[in-house]
Amino acid sequence: MSRPWRVAVVGGGIAGLAAAVRLRDRAPAGTEITVYEQSGALGGKLRTGELAGQPVEFGAESFLMRDPAGGESAAVTLIRRLGLAERIVHPTVGQAALAVDGGLRPVPGGTLVGVPGDLERVATVARPAADADRDGGRPLLGPDEDVAVGTLVRARLGDEVVDRLVDPMLGGVYAGRADDLSLVTTMPALARAARVEHTLTGAVRAAQAAAPRAPGAPVFGTLAGGLSTLVEAAATASGATVRLHAAVRELTPTAEGWRLTVGPTRAPELVEADAVVLALPARPAARLLAPVTSEVATTIGGLDYASVALVTLALPDPELPALSGFLVPVTEGLLIKASTFFTIKWGHLARPDGIALVRASVGRYGDETSLHLADPDLVATVHRELSGVLGVALPAPLASHVQRWGGALPQYAPGHGDRVAAARTALRAAHPTLVLAGAGLDGVGIPVCVRSGETAAGEIIEALGGSGS
Template sequence: MTRHVAVIGGGISGLAAALRLSEAGVAVTVVDQADRLGGKLHTRADGVELGAEQFLMRDPAWGPSGAMRLVSALKLEHLLEHPVAGGAGLWVAGALRPLPTGTVMGVPGPDTDLVGVATLSDGDVDRGAPVLAPREDRSVGELVRERLGDEVVTHLVDPLLGGVYAGRADGLSLQATMPVLHRFLGREHTVRAAVQRAAGTSRAHQPGTPVFGTLRGGLGTLVEAARAELERRGVEIHLGMPVRDLARTATGWTLTVGAATEDAPRAARPWRLDADAVVLAVPARPAARLLAPTAPEAAEQLGGLEYANVGLVTLTLPGVDLPALSGFLVPADQGMTIKAATFFSTKWAHHRRTDGSVLLRASVGRHGDHAVLQRPDAEIVAAVRADLAKVLGTALPEPASATVTRWGGALPQYAPGHVERVANARELLAELPLVLVGAAFDGVGIPACVNSAELAADLLLRAWN
């Protein structure tokens, strides 16, 4: 008998799960309330990214990352591109400085040069026991402030974590955001020794090999290739279709799909979808809402996860010289609107312009800071231009083009205890043919999302074999 799985969510996690399951001969239906696939992957018609722009090439064990496995499976290796610019910068005390090396997500090791960036405190001493007790999870900021001082958190850890999560170190879990470092903090007696061990263990960043990659034409190419392959396999894809209800039946699940309003087009009105199993590839709160009637305790574990809103400002500027950097980060105490900028036309060869203009993108918005994203587009663009002019040391011309992209609920904020809460939810769901996948549960970034999806799909497949 052919099994049927409903995948709720058409982001990269849902697509990767659908690919894995359909490859094994499972009938799959993908449902998403958005009018397009890809979730946070969104490429403009000219190939410029309005969402994620790159992915890690390797995992820490030196195998291909989840993203690269997907690229290979979809036969897109010929489109691979790697950054051509140097490292990133850090704007501190009115100067653009090289981003210190020898860190794990900004947490410095024993050889990290912090001159001009931060002053270390003398709290990172051997206290006769590992830094963390067994099963202990703390916020990154709390631990690093205690051991290494406030400036290390404010000027280095916060900007790096903010670049990935748009959050603040004081609210983010060590175990969820830095699992390898968290493991060594349970073995080593100082933070810097744990950083050294963690950095030495990972082989994802080996000298002489590309760390990051993207696809020429944009990451939307990955989404379209996934869609084409799914459709070739007979997978049904329904867009603009919210899942209103998820009910457990004697043999599986029944989903109520479609718009709730009476004036919705006939094709979008509620209809029923029966499935043997469900893949929930949606953010935590929608997942909790759908689970509440059937698995209220699991829903309670998931419903409290907060998200950060993010804004991206993409500018084409004529006649501007950019530093030989991929971009720069800005600590929150530097009095700027932007928190980071990427020099697309410097970082990526396929984004270089022949007309003398440059392409760059600035990021605004941190967790808990809603004011900047409530401003009109023109005001956000003006604030970004003023910040960039300060960093670049020159007045900037009017942009040839400017796009403001707002991502509401973009990035999950993993508070301490997140890993345990997700594990508890999955344990409560273990008897049901339902799996949780995606950034809400297992980490941000394309590789983490693909890993999450493939592991969950394999769990379902093993249960049926």
């Protein structure tokens, strides 16, 4: 190809932006990169706002510092690449609690997303089944087997461990239920260990040993100034042309690559590209894929999502425990599923005037009627439930903010990984210059999305004749 490459990145979330940065770094000089974002802002679920004169996250609040193998996470590597490493800060309070039986109890240590490696350590919160976790003489999972997390844990440890520990931990991340979520996708390290170990507690310990963490090493980080600084820096470093309010409505293969139909139906714009990264949620991606490959579109479009609302309150001098926040099991019957005490958890946000920022997450997959409440009613309900859990009458908020994320969190049913792998294989065989990326396929969390985008960029470079290295 004698002229510069033209690559379209459809979707301006962190996966799309990571793809654009990787393309800029490793594609031939002069490559033309354009990011198309339907909304009026880049970043997807990374959105830093302001409440009571202070920056606060209205979406994702942090990233994992390490990858599953124990190395530096893709998010941290990208942050270093963008020159933001000095902005990384860590929680000053790491202990969280569970709201059970009308009170708060510390989340037990030694668990993996709530699945215990030592049954005695979780006894204060949940009682394992009487005959829990006996060695059956064979691995817990077959070589290619995937099950729902809840199915495995209930069979090995009983209902209470799932309902009081695992379910709220998974619910805090995915807004889903342990009985519906794939073990392989949501807890890959545990799935790998379960193919070897004969007990679940043994599998937890083996998974933890496979990714050792130095004592005291931080698990999570965020950026001083907010995660929107990551979005802005990535957009700048990519050197991409950014098109906001630019919905891609159609994708058509051509002799030389792709034609994108952009903008409203009354005034469509046709754009030519040599390759396309689709970094979109599953259903919008499936709509674009349908005329190209109905088989892949059907597979991708079958993924379901949960909707959530994040309610943030600015409270004057509230009585808050020295916790990062708490999680709520469904069995407690509360609207809130999780809460974060921002100005306690993140010391760099502490204010001398005593104003505390508290955020609560509302909405669970399959039970999202609470999201039909108007913003003032959501705020009032969250304030009341926070007071009840904490056992104190919290002061009236000085300010509040409700951020609704419709269809925000993918729900990965068992077998998700195999279905996605098969779809990608079929797409690569038919259209190697069209590549998929994003949380809907590869998992939630900033590091996973960054890695997904970077991998997609590498595949594009390879397809167009570069090394991708």
